[in-house]
Amino acid sequence: xxxxxxxxxxxxxxxxxxxxxxxxxxxxxxxxxxxxxxxxxxxxxxxxxxxxxxxxxxxxxxxxxxxxxxxxxxxxxxxxxxxxxxxxxxxxxxxxxxxxxxxxxxxxxxxxxxxxxxxxxxxxxxxxxxxxxxxxxxxxxxxxxxxxxxxxxxxxxxxxxxxxxxxxxxxxxxxxxxxxxxxxxxxxxxxxxxxxxxxxxxxxxxxxxxxxxxxxxxxxxxxxxxxxxxxxxxxxxxxxxxxxxxxxxxxxxxxxxxxxxxxxxxxxxxxxxxxxxxxxxxxxxxxxxxxxxxxxxxxxxxxxxxxxxxxxxxxxxxxxxxxxxxx
Amino acid sequence: xxxxxxxxxxxxxxxxxxxxxxxxxxxxxxxxxxxxxxxxxxxxxxxxxxxxxxxxxxxxxxxxxxxxxxxxxxxxxxxxxxxxxxxxxxxxxxxxxxxxxxxxxxxxxxxxxxxxxxxxxxxxxxxxxxxxxxxxxxxxxxxxxxxxxxxxxxxxxxxxxxxxxxxxxxxxxxxxxxxxxxxxxxxxxxxxxxxxxxxxxxxxxxxxxxxxxxxxxxxxxxxxxxxxxxxxxxxxxxxxxxxxxxxxxxxxxxxxxxxxxxxxxxxxxxxxxxxxxxxxxxxxxxxxxxxxxxxxxxxxxxxxxxxxxxxxxxxxxxxxxxxxxxxxxxxxxxxxxxxxxxxxxxxxxxxxxxxxxxx
Numbered sequence: 001x002x003x004x005x006x007x008x009x010x011x012x013x014x015x016x017x018x019x020x021x022x023x024x025x026x027x028x029x030x031x032x033x034x035x036x037x038x039x040x041x042x043x044x045x046x047x048x049x050x051x052x053x054x055x056x057x058x059x060x061x062x063x064x065x066x067x068x069x070x071x072x073x074x075x076x077x078x079x080x081x082x083x084x085x086x087x088x089x090x091x092x093x094x095x096x097x098x099x100x101x102x103x104x105x106x107x108x109x110x111x112x113x114x115x116x117x118x119x120x121x122x123x124x125x126x127x128x129x130x131x132x133x134x135x136x137x138x139x140x141x142x143x144x145x146x147x148x149x150x151x152x153x154x155x156x157x158x159x160x161x162x163x164x165x166x167x168x169x170x171x172x173x174x175x176x177x178x179x180x181x182x183x184x185x186x187x188x189x190x191x192x193x194x195x196x197x198x199x200x201x202x203x204x205x206x207x208x209x210x211x212x213x214x215x216x217x218x219x220x221x222x223x224x225x226x227x228x229x230x231x232x233x234x235x236x237x238x239x240x241x242x243x244x245x246x247x248x249x250x251x252x253x254x255x256x257x258x259x260x261x262x263x264x265x266x267x268x269x270x271x272x273x274x275x276x277x278x279x280x281x282x283x284x285x286x287x288x289x290x291x292x293x294x295x296x297x298x299x300x301x302x303x304x305x306x307x308x309x310x311x312x313x314x315x316x317x318x319x320x321x322x323x324x325x326x327x
Numbered sequence: 328x329x330x331x332x333x334x335x336x337x338x339x340x341x342x343x344x345x346x347x348x349x350x351x352x353x354x355x356x357x358x359x360x361x362x363x364x365x366x367x368x369x370x371x372x373x374x375x376x377x378x379x380x381x382x383x384x385x386x387x388x389x390x391x392x393x394x395x396x397x398x399x400x401x402x403x404x405x406x407x408x409x410x411x412x413x414x415x416x417x418x419x420x421x422x423x424x425x426x427x428x429x430x431x432x433x434x435x436x437x438x439x440x441x442x443x444x445x446x447x448x449x450x451x452x453x454x455x456x457x458x459x460x461x462x463x464x465x466x467x468x469x470x471x472x473x474x475x476x477x478x479x480x481x482x483x484x485x486x487x488x489x490x491x492x493x494x495x496x497x498x499x500x501x502x503x504x505x506x507x508x509x510x511x512x513x514x515x516x517x518x519x520x521x522x523x524x525x526x527x528x529x530x531x532x533x534x535x536x537x538x539x540x541x542x543x544x545x546x547x548x549x550x551x552x553x554x555x556x557x558x559x560x561x562x563x564x565x566x567x568x569x570x571x572x573x574x575x576x577x578x579x580x581x582x583x584x585x586x587x588x589x590x591x592x593x594x595x596x597x598x599x600x601x602x603x604x605x606x607x608x609x610x611x612x613x614x615x616x617x618x619x620x621x622x623x624x625x626x627x628x629x630x631x632x633x634x635x636x637x638x639x640x641x642x643x644x645x646x647x648x649x650x651x652x653x654x655x656x657x658x659x660x661x662x663x664x665x666x667x668x669x670x671x672x673x674x675x676x677x678x679x680x681x682x683x684x685x686x
Binding site for chain 2: 040041141155156157158185186187188189190191193194212213214215216217218219221238239242252253254256257258263266267268269270271273274
């Protein structure tokens, strides 16, 4: 087991009161596996990733419970110095917006090379050669010349490749990609996703892909965890979930995708809005928007029921939902 | 949904170039950003025309030109037969009433210091003839009701609403003057997935209720397909392929359309082994330096010498006489290639450099 997150809880202090961004998230990632974390804005997916990486802003954020085991060791009990050494070498992150994640006043060569100077104690010259090497691996044309260029001189797709190169530089065991292609055009998105999948296979990394795009998930993920209001509401192998979702929220998301055979008809729409995280509804947090909600949903928080060996659903009526999904 | 034959809007030869200059005192023109570089289309009454393309293809500039927010460099936009690009003063104002816009970002397109009632009612300040003064309050409440917001919200401010609700406010403002055409520029791309469907359904319902014609600009191909009757695919300032929705999606003949469709992730894990992916190399060229001949040739796997010298016309390719492949496509070597898997596993032939034959 590469990563094992257990009952993670994160809060933020805001003017509105305490905002509960992550409320007991548990998930695992194996080496060579791709886990997609699917959720809308405010579902807690990015905060979970930041907590794992140890880059959460604290304050206002606060980890109030849980464990994050990386290769069996709890990251939350490590000294900051130790975690710092782990970042980059053990685990790395790819951010959505490469332009703001890269340093604008350093050439990309310097930024890539810095990793080797700091973590591997290489000379500047050797680090520069490594940087060119990496840029070639992510297929940036003319790497040897472009290594001196600054981030703004690259296109969006090329910048995202540099981010990927930077994340993979020290061959980490785990990579977390937070909406890596959301800011890119579709044709460029396809290039970048393909590259990421190929490199993941080559290095046998564990990949956590954070996204809101059901299409991207279906394309690359092995397993999927659906988040809603700071909890994982459904977790399953990717094929199972698309065939028959076991949670009404997942089902609603899948049903609201425009489909060819339903053209000209009204799209299915989940009613209402995602909840404010400082006022999460009691019971099941999805109940005000759920077409299947009953009394018990308003009072009892559903645990993550075991649907089968590798599937879980946080719905009191998952069996019903599963049956309905097979129509 | 069904379109009548009589066009309400006819666009021909539309061009918008932004000059690039150097120097302060002696401004010298050193080139131009050719944002829109010769666009033709028609829009029927009650019809929805979807315009798709990647960032920088000029689709938002087209939207601004249609609403007369920018003056075109050349070309004409005929609204019910009258060229609106030459109008000014009172005549222009009258036409503007009939073509309204819904913007992409519901967070920046609403004035944070105005109440919802003032935002939705503001068009009446500019066009007082649209509603008598005493009646405006009532009209605003009615509009809020039409777009699915509580009329009691008139005195609230934009920050008190979610993204989806703000987009409804923007739509209510667009409807205030009872326009005949609505130009929607990426109206749902800033919204959460679960809220997008709500807004699309609203736009659909309003179209039927008010007999609206839509120009729907977006990059999400599945949403465009759902809402559009006809589709135009734009690349670097031009429409490269246009036709009815099923002609474009099921029988694309332009290589760019094929690549674009094949790149869209499909929400079906079963399909991932059967899919044929056309990966384009490189990025879109800069609109300041558009390639000679066919503007797509620098990324096209079929490009030959002819493509560098001769601009392909947007017309039905001679090889297709009838059938769904016979629609306008600006490619010298147009051929049909099905890239969206029909239903379930199967069909598309995996070809490398030289795709051929209908699927």
